[in-house]
Amino acid sequence: MRIVVFGTGGVGGFFGGRLAHAGDDVTFIARGEHLRAIKASGLKVDSTLGDFVVVPAKATDDVSEVGEVDLVIVGVKAWQVSEAARAMKPLVGPGTTVLPLQNGVDAVAQLVAELGADRIIGGLCRIVSLVVGPGHVKHAGFTPSIVIGEIDDRRTDRITRIEQLFKRAGLEITVAPDIQAALWTKFLFIASFSGVGAMANAPAGVLRSDPKWRAQILHAMEEIYALAQARKIKLSPNSIDNAIASVNALPEDATSSMQRDIAAGRPSELESQNGAVVRLARESGVQVPTHALIYETLKPLDQKARAATS
Secondary structure, three states: OEEEEEOOOHHHHHHHHHHHHOOOEEEEEOOHHHHHHHHHHOEEEEOOOOOEEEOOOEEEOOHHHOOOOOEEEEOOOHHHHHHHHHHOHHHOOOOOEEEEOOOOOOHHHHHHHHHOHHHEOEEEEEEEEEEEEOOEEEEEEEEEEEEEEOOOOOOOHHHHHHHHHHHHOOOEEEEOOOHHHHHHHHHHHHHHHHHHHHHHOOOHHHHHHOHHHHHHHHHHHHHHHHHHHHOOOOOOOOHHHHHHHHHHHOOOOOOOHHHHHHHOOOOOOOOOOHHHHHHHHHHHOOOOHHHHHHHHHHHHHHHHHHHHHO
């Protein structure tokens, strides 16, 4: 199977790196110093499960050099998905499957709009990982895992092939019986943790031990659960308890990628996370005051970062 990782950040670098390290044919799409370092010295991955280096590593910033492939793993930030979908068209042929691993619940629809429903499956991942230097990715928390599923929840041959691909690389992968419920379960956790963490500018250890911030996270989760119900998403009744348990399981110093981007003055996933909650709640007639507060508080910082990079 020929695989492209489109966006070699913390997520794409880790999962693509594991596939390449297992001997699969993986090409990494990257740019700048990150790309130059991967080409020169390989892709270095530090992990609590064992460090490794993919060397030599196939990497480029020009998708036309690659041609059509079997699987595209989309590893860009959520706010970059539509642009990435247009850019990856030379990679996508009749037999190509595109697997998004973004935070939020918008990526599938954005990819379908550009590439067609037949090419896209649903996906999400569970990992704390980040780029710590050019050509260098660090896995810092959670046992890495992936959930996949067809948009209509059928168990197809391609889903089985992708499941086997990740299992051969020693990765934990689950086929969701209801991919929308799986996406919203992750959304309930990540948008709440990211938003409150960014507003507090504090790591997981502080957020879960401070009564004020812990209550804010709980309120944020309750709002997404109510929104999911209003939109006929079949979340498990224990979704909030499980999400709180996930917050409790994070390393003391863990932060979300959205939080790190906002703190560093970079464009963030605010619109795809808390902004999406506010937008979808407005459509559904649901009140989400906690997410509205988070969104309005952080929006000026995100807008400033985008203006600085435009």
